Amino acid sequence: MTDQAQTQPLTPELFAQGFMTPRRASVPKELVLPGGTLAQLATSEGDVAVQVAGTGPAVLLLHGWEGQASDMAAFVPPLLAAGLSVVAVHLPAHGASAGRQSSIPQAARALRDVGARLGPWQGAIAHSVGCAVLVEALHAGLVVRRVVALAAPARYEHHVRGAAAALGLDADDTERALGLLTAAMGADVRAVSLPGRAPTRHEPALFMHSEDDRVVPIGESLLSAGAWPGAVHRRLGGLGHRRLLGDADVVAAAVDFVRRAT
Structure with missing residues (x-):
């Protein structure tokens, strides 16, 4: 949430604005892709920055909320070494992409549009909110053959309510904020649910999550993996919410999983 929203008396309108900002x-960190290119693709949610490298079957890399494409850098060398290519998408209002505000539904629509241009994809490796964006895009028709979800959250509504409670919104104002967010996002916040979408998914999926994650509790990904037919859940330890992105075992497991159908 923005500093402006925190220094004024909090209203549902200010909360909704801040939640989407x-x-x-x-200090942005560039994602270096050997021999790669950076392009701006027009989507229904504005211009989205996409970095591409390699010539083999493509694997999508998708960072989380308030993250950067460079967060996924550890996956690039082994993916390229495995003969795969990399497509790193900067979420709307993140990194080199346009925009100031975004949300899971809006980012999912942008990702769907990018996939229509550059897909279908051999696999996807997503982190945190990027997992929810990916699944919403899959629900909307994005084609990805294999899915790796790292530290995946479960229900968008739960996180909205948690943020509202932490900032002191009462029950009535929270309901008002949910309505404002639904209108602004162009989708019902309550419907944005990974475990809600999971039963209809058919892609092989691997969930990995650390027990000490203080941002997204591991129970959220356990719930989603349990609802996803055939999904595998790998419980990790000592890697928090972000350190798993650079862990050699996590990276190797993710790359091995997405390359299997090549």
Whole structure:
């Protein structure tokens, strides 16, 4: 949530505005792709930055909320070494993409549009909110053959309510904020649910989550994996919410999983 929203008396309108406004990194870190290209693709949600490298079957890399494409850098060398290509998407209002505000439904629509241009994809490796964006895009028709979900959250409504409670919104104002968010996002916040979408998915899926994650509790991905037919859940330890992105075992497991159908 923005500083402006926090220094004024909090209203449902200010809360909704702040909830959809990610903080961009003060010192952006570039994702270096050997021999890669950076393009701006027009989508229904504005221009989205996409980095592409390699010539084999493509694997999507998708960072989380207030993250950067460079968060996924550890996956690039082994994917390229395995003969795969990499498509790293900067979420709307993040990194090199356009926009100031976004949300899971809006980012999912943008990802669907990118997939229509550059897909179908051999696999996808997503982190945190990126997992929810990916699944919403799959629900809307995006084609990805294999899915790796790292530290995946479960229900968008739960996180909205948690943020509202932490900032002191009462029950009535929280309901008002949910209505405002639904209108602004163009989708019902309550319907944005990974475990809600999971039973209809057919893609092989691997969930990995650390027990000490203080941002997204591991129970959320356990719930989603349990609802996803045939999904595998790997419980990790000591890697928190972000350290798993650079863990050699996690990276190797993710790359091995997405390359299997090649």
